[in-house]
Amino acid sequence: MDITWFLVLSALLFATGVTGVLLRRSPLVILLCLELMLNAGNLALLAFSRSLGDQDGQVLALIVMVIAACEVVVGLGIIVAAYRRRIPLNVDDLRTLRG
Amino acid sequence: MKEVAFFIGAIGALGGAIAVIALRNAFYSVLALIVHLISLAGLFLLLQGEFIAAAQIVVYAGAVMVLYVFVAAYVGNVDEPLWEPIPGQRFVAPLIGLALFVELAIAIVGSSLSSIESEGPTVELGFGSPSAIGKLLLERFLIAFEAASLLLLVAAVGAVVLAGRHRGGAEETTT
Numbered sequence: 001m002d003i004t005w006f007l008v009l010s011a012l013l014f015a016t017g018v019t020g021v022l023l024r025r026s027p028l029v030i031l032l033c034l035e036l037m038l039n040a041g042n043l044a045l046l047a048f049s050r051s052l053g054d055q056d057g058q059v060l061a062l063i064v065m066v067i068a069a070c071e072v073v074v075g076l077g078i079i080v081a082a083y084r085r086r087i088p089l090n091v092d093d094l095r096t097l098r099g
Numbered sequence: 100m101k102e103v104a105f106f107i108g109a110i111g112a113l114g115g116a117i118a119v120i121a122l123r124n125a126f127y128s129v130l131a132l133i134v135h136l137i138s139l140a141g142l143f144l145l146l147q148g149e150f151i152a153a154a155q156i157v158v159y160a161g162a163v164m165v166l167y168v169f170v171a172a173y174v175g176n177v178d179e180p181l182w183e184p185i186p187g188q189r190f191v192a193p194l195i196g197l198a199l200f201v202e203l204a205i206a207i208v209g210s211s212l213s214s215i216e217s218e219g220p221t222v223e224l225g226f227g228s229p230s231a232i233g234k235l236l237l238e239r240f241l242i243a244f245e246a247a248s249l250l251l252l253v254a255a256v257g258a259v260v261l262a263g264r265h266r267g268g269a270e271e272t273t274t
Contacts, residue, residue, distance in 0.1 A: 004207060006146065009109050011203035013116050019196030020120030022155075023189065026177040028125045028170065031131050036116050039139055042151075050146040053220040058148050058227055058242075059235050065151075065158060066247040070254035072163050076170045077261035084262075089177045092184050 006047035013040035025090050027082075031075045040066045104145055111138030124176055129167045136160040147222065150229045 013036060020033030042061045049057025082089060115135025119128045135160050143152040182208045183189065225231050 005109075006142070006208045007107060007140075008204055010114070011200055011207060013112060014203065015196045015200035016113070016116040016120060016201055019193050022192035023120060025179045026125055028167075028174065028177065029119070032119050032128055032167070035132060036119060036135070037225070039136065043139060043142060046143055046146045046148045046151060049148070050222075053222050053226075055227060055231055055235055056239075056266060058151050058232055059240050060150050061148070062150050062154065062232065062236070063240075063247055064244055065154060066251060069158070069163055070250050072166060073258040074252045074261065076166060077258035079170060079174060080262040083174050089174060 003047050003051040007044055010040045011036075013043065015045055027075070027079050027089055027091055027094070030091060031072065031079075034071065034075075038071075039062060040092060047065040053072065101145065104141065108138045108141040108145065110134070112142065123179075124175070125169070125174075126171045129164065129171050132167070133160050133164050136164070146227075148227045150227055151230045153229070 017036030017040060020036065021030055022064045024030055042064055043091065044065070045057045045061045049061075059082060079089065081096070087094065112135050115131045115133075115138060118131035119135065122128050122131060136155060139156040140152040140160070143155060185191070
């Protein structure tokens with residue numbers, strides 16, 4: 001099985017995630033799309049790790065999973081806090097921190 | 100045989116990813132992401148990342164997605180308004196995604212990656228097994244491991260502070 005197939009699939013998944021971030025307005029779905037992109041990166045890491053016969057890439061993928069978990073926890077915390085304060089959950093309206 | 104497994108996994112992963120961004124209901128998007136993650140775990144197995152595949156299912160499709168399901172059920176469905184702050188965003192966004200994919204695909208196919216051994220070398224037994232990964236994590240990557248654990252602790256404390264209920268009564272009204 002050629003490693004290029006995995007890399008092209010990873011690029012396709014990453015592009016799907018980028019499209020989702022650009023397209024959707026709900027912060028929850030945007031977090032899901034960030035997950036898509038991180039997992040596409042993980043797939044590329046594992047593909048390179050296999051093609052080089054080196055396990056370091058797999059450790060890196062594991063650390064990426066930890067980072068993704070942290071990002072999810074903080075992002076969902078912000079979403080719940082915004083919902084409790086009756087702030088509309090729409091990224092176009094969440095502009096308080098901007099400029 | 101490997102090709103069949105790859106294409107089944109690829110169809111599952113890609114279908115899940117497209118369903119995540121296409122479904123209107125956020126709850127269904129979360130469920131589609133679970134399908135995506137499990138298919139991806141199958142692909143990781145094909146790349147001999149046994150431990151990563153197991154962690155993907157247990158940590159990601161299990162624990163993290165449960166968190167998502169709870170928050171999606173708590174917040175409920177968010178209505179996405181039809182007006183667009185950027186005109187034509189609905190049509191431009193997929194075009195940008197497509198352009199990114201074409202660019203990445205040219206970079207992958209056009210590079211000299213195919214000149215190295217495309218199948219990858221034959222690896223010894225136990226490549227990507229929990230014992231091998233654990234040994235690497237606790238010996239060579241010990242600092243990264245400790246930093247990750249510290250980061251998880253900080254994130255957990257931050258989430259509690261962010262989402263915790265304010266009991267003082269004086270809730271600041273930020274709109």
